[in-house]
Amino acid sequence: MIIKTLEELCQADDRTLHFTPMGLGLGVRMRPEGAAEFQQQVVAQFDLAPQVAESTRKSFEDLRTAFAHGLFCYEIFTLVNDRGLLVLEQALRDRFIAHHGGTVRFVDERNGTQHAVATGSYHELHDVVRKNPRRRLLLDGGQTIAFNGMLGDLRTWARRLGLLRGQRNRAIEQAISDLRNLAAHPAGYHLTTPVEAARTLSDLAEIINHLWGVATPGGRLYPAPHRRDVVVVAWDTAGTQLQMGLADELATAVDPAVGPTADPADPRWRAVIVRAVFRADQGIADPGLRAFDSRYEVTQYPADLLWGPGSLADAAAWTAEHQPEADECDYLDRTFVVRYDGTSLYWPMRPSVAAALPNADQNGYWYAIKADHPNEAYHHVRTRITATGCARRGPCQQCHAETLHTGHYQQVMAAISDPVPPTPSLPPDAATPWAHPRVRVIL
Ligand SMILES: [Zn+2]
Structure with missing residues (x-):
């Protein structure tokens, strides 16, 4: 030394x-x-x-x-x-x-x-x-x-x-x-x-x-929990333009710099009001909002449909009347359900939406998956079906998901019934023209 x-x-x-x-x-x-x-x-x-x-x-x-x-x-x-x-x-x-x-x-x-x-x-x-x-x-x-x-x-x-x-x-x-x-x-x-x-x-x-x-x-x-703002997502019915902004700015003056530039009364525009992670100033707006779908989980963080779809004028009126407030969300360890029917694999749903599905949409084999983000739940199930490696049950060592339950619709919904409200109803069917395919054929 x-x-x-x-x-x-x-x-x-x-x-x-x-x-x-x-x-x-x-x-x-x-x-x-x-x-x-x-x-x-x-x-x-x-x-x-x-x-x-x-x-x-x-x-x-x-x-x-x-x-x-x-x-x-x-x-x-x-x-x-x-x-x-x-x-x-x-x-x-x-x-x-x-x-x-x-x-x-x-x-x-x-x-x-x-x-x-x-x-x-x-x-x-x-x-x-x-x-x-x-x-x-x-x-x-x-x-x-x-x-x-x-x-x-x-x-x-x-x-x-x-x-x-x-x-x-x-x-x-x-x-x-x-x-x-x-x-x-x-x-x-x-x-x-x-x-x-x-x-x-x-x-x-x-x-x-x-x-x-x-x-x-x-x-x-x-x-710390992510703040969720009340956001208007608006698109023209031709499917060529999409605009997002804070909903309360839609209700008062529409500022071209921050919100939809379209005339609120223009009937060619469709809109939804959602509560979602949208901090454009901090660069953490939910990347999935552009593909928002009220029935399937396409956003990275939980996004709830509050109103719509409807016209921008009605969206502005609804926001002014109800004045919904921001809240906070946690996204770790969420439960998603995924349906596999023959060769069709559906995108993940939240349990409360799946619980309200009509009989015709309950066929097939169902998976309840714990994951932080819906795409991780989807890919875990897809790998289970098409390849080897992902765990049949319990925490998966190959990916960021855990299989909670599998089986027929009734079995899986009964097993995860706790977080599901007792009398759920399907949310209005609202999806932007850029929404994910809700179902993919896999072989
Ligand atoms: Zn896996």
Whole structure:
């Protein structure tokens, strides 16, 4: 080992200086002062909420502190990254202990007897679990799950309680778990970039905050709920023009810069009023709105038909009279139903619409799929039918979907009846000329 002087230890590591706010600088590098501020700013945005257990917060804070010293020693980014992967397990352990408030209940799978285990620390609990491998963890609702105290079962527990959610997140959590196992049992040398280490800390902060019920505004994994505005979607009946804008701007003055430019009284225009994600100023308008279909789920985020279809003048009058308000929506882990009838595969529907279908539209084989977005539900079913790889039941390891139920219409609708309103009726049939084909023939 080369013994450095204090002055040499305080020299910036040339490898770190090549990482700039614009990305990896080839032939370009930052000055040490600028890099010091930049690398600290990168991790300063990953805050844990005050609700998070103190020991988890301290471990995470250590990671952020150490990250800044990657300026002097590039290898620190790898150490921070790998240690961060272990902090996920610590967070789950802390959350498990906090949830149970001192007593964890188990059921002996051989005779059904209950055992209450007082827990001071997770290590004590883990000891008891190891010595009693035939006991299952008792959940609040009376169900039990296998529980060996390790990371995999902690994740299963957290998902059962909704502390971890989302189908894409499931894949990301699995990837983090795999990396954690690799970091805990390394098979060889590896070096992580500051960008990768920062991504790990970012994901970690989102997951940990969600474990304690806190969403991340603008987050990648557990974002705060998306605002849904009241939007008018209007198209000319010739199918050549489509306009979208906030509905209240339609009701007052129609501003060519933000809303439909058509005359509200022009009968050639058809319109619907929907509640949908539409923040054009932030560039997050739902990309599926252009293809809006009241019967099938074509938008990326939930979009509800409020009125229509009808003329722009009537849309303006309805909006002025009812003044519908914006709300917020969550899109993770939604339930979709997909119909497969012979060779026809239908686009996903929401359960409340499917529940109102007339008998003639109930034929075929039905799938209830849990997914974050409808296209993911569709492609999971399509792959089930046409190829191999996607799981027949349960969480799919090949894609971001989970098969909840399959069978005839009545069977599937009965199995998912909980979220369906008791007396649903079909929404008015409204679709833009650019709507998806509702059904495709697949072979
Ligand atoms: Zn799949």
